[in-house]
Amino acid sequence: MTTAAPHPDDGLRPIDVLTVVAVTDVTPSVRRVVLSGTPTAVAAAGPTVNLLVPRVGDAAPRWPRVAKDGRIVWPDGAHGVSLRSYTARRQDPVAAQVEVDFVLHGDGPAAAWATAAAPGALLGVAGAGALGDRPAAQLLLAGDETALPAISRILAAAPATSRGIALLEVAGAAEEQPLSAPDGVAVRWLHRGDTPPGESTLLADAVATIDRPEGEDVFAWVAAESAAVRTIRADLRGRWGLSRAQHHAIGYWRRGRAMSPAG
Ligand SMILES: Cc1cc2nc3c(=O)[nH]c(=O)nc-3n(C[C@H](O)[C@H](O)[C@H](O)COP(=O)(O)OP(=O)(O)OC[C@H]3O[C@@H](n4cnc5c(N)ncnc54)[C@H](O)[C@@H]3O)c2cc1C
Structure with missing residues (x-):
């Protein structure tokens, strides 16, 4: 160094x-x-x-x-x-x-x-x-390729007893990566195909089909393009009724906009 x-x-x-x-x-x-x-x-x-x-x-x-x-x-x-x-x-x-x-x-x-x-x-x-995650009995993880490194770390560190689902949006099968997850956490890959990144609604649509698990020991972690995250955050706060302590939903990039100007 x-x-x-x-x-x-x-x-x-x-x-x-x-x-x-x-x-x-x-x-x-x-x-x-x-x-x-x-x-x-x-x-x-x-x-x-x-x-x-x-x-x-x-x-x-x-x-x-x-x-x-x-x-x-x-x-x-x-x-x-x-x-x-x-x-x-x-x-x-x-x-x-x-x-x-x-x-x-x-x-x-x-x-x-x-x-x-x-x-x-x-x-x-x-x-x-920090990643902003928190161990919980029931997990919902959702993200695109930019969030895959974080989701891989969260899954690897999750207690073996965790249950839930990880939704990962990528272009296609060639973009899937092996992930090690607790047995009770299903890993589901969503393929956006020819739709450009940031224009697909796959992640938000998939979250919208999932019912909130029973109990209060629930945590949702979401990171992807900002507009997709906004939609999912609203769903989790509204339909799922999650408190701020029960979710972390952050835009990792913005379609059509640099994250900060080049120096
Ligand atoms: C906490 C955090 C952790 C992150 N971890 C990772 C990570 O591990 N790996 C990773 O790849 N990214 C990660 N990201 C996302 C990354 O910071 C952004 O994608 C960033 O915009 C990339 O910078 P850039 O200089 O390449 O593009 P920028 O100069 O920021 O943007 C230039 C153009 O590229 C577009 N763009 C940016 N990202 C994407 C994308 N993924 N797909 C399509 N178009 C895009 C923008 O909309 C803009 O039009 C993370 C973001 C955050 C906030």
Whole structure:
């Protein structure tokens, strides 16, 4: 791992910079990038992670720095580094490696970076967050390809006694990935076929056919394109009557809009 150069006593610390060690295509549209860093940097890079994505081909990015309160302080002028949210599919501090699965959706700095990623390329990390899940007797998980890394972690960590369903919207059979889930949680793949991502109503339609399980020990976790998530959130709060503590429903991307401007 390299670290961006420190500045003299201005209270700002350098970000962690990870180095690509391997790149594999998990499915036609998902590329897994294995990154190495110090065990501490790897342990801190998830489960959700704020990535600093350099412009393709920029071997010496002008990284931001981080203030004591966690704020990202950008360098003056053009820097070409974009901030994007991702999920560490796997973190292994012993091997000092973290894996991130990028959807190659064709547009945007992060998708472009992943498309071009090769061993030796650099990626910055500026903080991490929680997945927002909570163990419960009855689980509803719903997401698209961008949520697959999170759902795989939630299923792997779920108590063996959990029951429920995981709904996963992908383009087709070639995009399905093996997932290990408790016996009582059914994994159902939904194929949107030729409908472009963000335009299908498959996930919301599937949730709409499911009745709320009995009891209060219920938790729903949803992440996908923002409009789909809005519809599902309204259904879960209305028809299912879930409280805020009983669900986490977050738009992971917005159709036709970059998540934040490129630097
Ligand atoms: C907490 C969190 C965790 C996430 N984890 C992952 C993850 O592990 N893997 C992952 O791939 N994504 C993940 N995402 C989603 C990812 O941050 C967005 O897809 C992001 O927009 C990608 O940045 P970009 O620079 O490629 O595209 P942007 O510059 O943000 O967008 C450019 C264009 O691409 C479109 N676009 C963005 N994403 C998609 C998509 N998936 N399909 C089709 N069009 C798209 C936008 O609508 C826009 O028109 C996560 C998001 C959040 C909030």
